[in-house]
Amino acid sequence: MEVEWLTYLIHIIVPIIIVIAAALAVVFKDLIAAAIAVAAMSLLLSLEFYILQAPDVAIAEAGVGACLTTAILIIAIRATKREEEA
């Protein structure tokens, strides 16, 4: 069936987007923007786990990555300062 190449396409595109989002987290100097990029990355990483049929890991990633990591990063930025030093 022609479903085959569609699955390959999805398997190729999603990791590329993940890598782009992870690179963004490094590139941004504004730390809030970097935290947003990390949140987007963990979101897409969860989608990737999900597509690879590992729902256990996807749920753990959803709980920890989407909520707790962002929370801790934002609280840490709040306690220090927003701009990255050069």
Add this chain to the structure above:
Amino acid sequence: MSGMSRIVKTMASVTFPLALIYGLYIIAHGHLTPGGGFQGGAVVASACIMILVAYGSVWTMGKIKEKRLSAFESLGALGFICLAFFGLIFGANYFFNNFLVHPEGLDIIFNGTAKGLSNINTAGVIPLMNFAVGLKVIVGLFAIVLVMAYATTKLKGEK
């Protein structure tokens, strides 16, 4: 006045019990569907964190006693280890023995595989361990964020 607008507060209050029951569902069905103690615990902890961010950490700290938090975490750890030791006592001679899976006197509660799988009361000791680990994860993750948020907030008298 730390806390978000009234709309966010109301919506967090409406969503909170739903998220709680959903997380507990994941913990309870750990042996049937994907999920388990850690995952469900993360969901419940996130629901508590939603209340924390909507109402502010000072309000939340006023509702919760720290001693109770540490007691619950210890309860989770103790339950986990006790279940492991019960395997030594009641079953064969090894740690983490699943002694409830084919019980002799407890057929009514833990009917093992008698009714077929996909039942919530199969799998012996695994659901209980799920709850123990879940309790530990809930309290642990929530305590981390709560303490961090409370420590970085300026209280009324402070400069």
Add this chain to the structure above:
Amino acid sequence: MSIRNIVAVTFFAVVALFLIFGALMTHPFGEFDEDNTPEMDQYIIDNTQSETGADNVVTAVVFDYRGFDTLGEATVLFTAVAGVILIFRRVKK
């Protein structure tokens, strides 16, 4: 272009290539390759349901066959929580 940038781009390209090849080499969805499964996997897949009564093999492995690992994880979590609370706790006067 400094040497730092070159190293960074090279790493980026290598990781991207790994991901692409990894994606290309995954099994098709839902197909189980019986010939290339290690013995332990086969044992667990065959016997989990009768030995533990759990449908979810992952949970059965985590809480039954590998119970000690979970105990270690619980200890790690406890240590992390204790450390964070030790650093950040507000001392009441």
Add this chain to the structure above:
Amino acid sequence: MLGQIADILVYLFLILGVFFNLLAGVGLLRFPDVYTRLHAGTKCTTFGSIFICGSVIIFGVRMWLMGDTNGSTLTIHTAGVLIAILLTNPTGAHAIARAAHRSGVKPFGAVIDDLAEKPAKKEAEK
């Protein structure tokens, strides 16, 4: 007969849902400032999600009527997703809009801005 109607409905809903989700993306790129982007990003994705979830619900009901009991669970869980999206999405949009205004983003080309007076007053009270 009933099955064919269900098929057509599934197709229609999928097309509508995909159209609105893509529209959200285009609106996100085309609009000039945060508030107008929120209009596109919230309304269109919510509406598109309703249609895509609706197509899955119809698919589940069809499975169910054909005798597959998995269909009932599929339907009910998808309805749960729909309820969760409808509850949380607008609230998130409200939080972002409020945060944007508090952090000093002015609405682009605004004819009138009643809110501009209010935070200043609050600062004065402090």
Add this chain to the structure above:
Amino acid sequence: MIENFATEYYIVLGFLLLAIVIALIRVIKGPTAPDRVVGLDTINTIVIVGMVIFGAVTQNVIYIDVAIIYALLSFISTLFIAKYLEGGEF
């Protein structure tokens, strides 16, 4: 009467990935932080829908659970960032 909609659903998934890419461009470009959060919020919703579609494609009911979790939890990260931008204390 069609047996299942596997091909159609995969095509829809492809289009949703396109929408994610467009929203990610907004995350990259956005001049201010709120713009980026808007992009993140859009990605959230589209990923949830993609998970629902994938659950329907594999006809595996337990997969939809992950989507419910995401719908309930992705809201929280938005709230955190919004609260930081508001300038309030946690």
Add this chain to the structure above:
Amino acid sequence: MLAFIVTFVLCFVAYLMLTTGGADIVFLGDWKILSWDYAEIIFGIILSLIVAIVARKIFVKKSFRMANPVRWFVFIGYLFYFFYEMTKANFDVAYRVITGKINPGIVRISPDLKTDLGITMLANSITLTPGTLSVDIDEDKNDLYIHWINVKKEALEDKPVNCKFVCANFEKWVRRVTE
């Protein structure tokens, strides 16, 4: 006590919805539309009790207006109207995305709703309906600040702006449901 019961019932219904597909109790014969196991129901009661103990004070605040069944039927009617308005909203947004015509502004309305739930419902409905987005709320007077994508000249004559320009009939519907 009433708060406890309301939360318990809601959680129990949610749990039952999540766990259909058992074999002991079956409604409507062969189709197995709603079916549960006994063990599932006992577990659901225990978990709902836990949630009700934890969440009762957060979920229910003082008023029990929404426990009245008449309001639920009104709420269903509200949902139909809401969906109709939402369809209009999206074609409006589509039009604005394609043509790029906007005339935005932030206006204040005072809907005069007293309950928290009412103001939340109104704000969320406004966010999802044509051309409007709730930005801020006045905590004392329950006034809403709305970002309006296409400000009409005649609406600006009186301050605060009349509700009928911004939120169609939602104010009446919400008042019918919550007050």
